[in-house]
Amino acid sequence: MENLRDMFQIMTRRFGVLNKVCCTAGGIDISPIQSHILYEIDKQHNPNIQQVADTLGTDITTFSRQIQTLVKMKLVQKTPDHSDRRIYVLSLTVEGKFIAETIDQQMNSYLTEVFSHMNEFERQTVIRSIQLLNESMAKSKVCCSP
DSSP states (O other): OOOHHHHHHHHHHTOOOOOOOOEEEEEEOHHHHHHHHHHHHHHHSSSSSHHHHHTTTTTHHHHHHHHHHHHTTTTEEEEEEEEEEEESSEEEEEEHHHHHHHHHHHHHHHHHOOOOOOOOHHHHHHHHHHHHHHHHHHOOOOSSSO
């Protein structure tokens, strides 16, 4: 059997998760964590800071710094919740939405290209295997619960 850790290390590197910059969109360099934040804000409907931090499994202090950077980059807007002014709701600016959509298109193109090297049976096998792996990881008590 292949070394599983080695396989995951290689896959992580190939996905660029460890890169300082994972993608460039609209002339702006975006880090992997920023890409994940933009994706989750876009995917969730008016999430607050804590909800997105929980989804990403990030501590709130580190996450708040990332949000401040994205606000300064004019990609994210923080708005006090109308029912509780201590809570901030996150949304993408017009430029943030453009960047999120551009990254989404880049990732989908990349995945389409990767999967183009497989036949239909192989593609479906890999997709189902990823689903099973994600489900099993969600049940694991050992690590990383988002």
